[in-house]
Amino acid sequence: MSMQLNGLLNVFYNAGVWIIRLIYLNLLWIGFTILGLVVFGIMPATVSLFAVLRQWIQGKEFVAVFPTFRQYFRKEFLKANLCGLIFLVAAIILRMDIILLKAFPSFPFQLLLGITLSLGVLYAIILLYFFPVYVHFEVPLWHYFKYALIIGLTQLPITIMMILGSVVVFCMYWFFSGLIPLLCVSLFCLNLMWFGYRAFKNIEYQQQSEEYKPLRSKKAISR
Numbered sequence: 001m002s003m004q005l006n007g008l009l010n011v012f013y014n015a016g017v018w019i020i021r022l023i024y025l026n027l028l029w030i031g032f033t034i035l036g037l038v039v040f041g042i043m044p045a046t047v048s049l050f051a052v053l054r055q056w057i058q059g060k061e062f063v064a065v066f067p068t069f070r071q072y073f074r075k076e077f078l079k080a081n082l083c084g085l086i087f088l089v090a091a092i093i094l095r096m097d098i099i100l101l102k103a104f105p106s107f108p109f110q111l112l113l114g115i116t117l118s119l120g121v122l123y124a125i126i127l128l129y130f131f132p133v134y135v136h137f138e139v140p141l142w143h144y145f146k147y148a149l150i151i152g153l154t155q156l157p158i159t160i161m162m163i164l165g166s167v168v169v170f171c172m173y174w175f176f177s178g179l180i181p182l183l184c185v186s187l188f189c190l191n192l193m194w195f196g197y198r199a200f201k202n203i204e205y206q207q208q209s210e211e212y213k214p215l216r217s218k219k220a221i222s223r
Helices: 002-035 042-057 065-075 077-102 107-136 141-154 156-175 177-183 186-206
Strands: none
Touching (some): 002 177, 042 065, 042 186, 107 156, 107 186, 141 186, 177 186
8 A cells, every 4th residue: 555655645746746747848938939939040049949849758857947048049040940931931832722712612623622631631740740859850951841741641649649749738828827837838849759759669679661771860959
């Protein structure tokens, strides 16, 4: 009974530690997003958040959070914003195409609409895996998008779990709206990074495709 109690207390303790960490990380994300004038701060702040989460998931629990966050924010500022611009332009093009094609009920346009919606699904998969891939692998800029798509499609069970986890997180926000100012970004990103890291470990174990051989894990920024 005592061992069970100690085990239960340990679970609550670890949960409490993670909640405090996530709240702190969420506040850093908000602060650095504002520091980047919001528009230019969102992408580098999100990259920094994922970078810290990755180190925690790897077991580096005593990482210096603020210095690490700040260093990633500075180092990845330009490249992260460039990636954000690419995502924004792609989203605008997809959205405009869908609106335009919906206005024409004939079969060729409806076929094009189906293709465009399929591209939208691929876009969503890339977006789910982009930040985990970005902070985990050292590859050229365009390859982040390529490998995010490849991993998302080849690791479908994990992709599905990632989507379900995202739904659970949004349901938590819906029923417990008080969590939104405290964990609005960090909890959602933890879900993506955790499942993304599981997918990366699967790839390391399987070693079945030449597509993955150029992938090198990114080293953490040292203080």
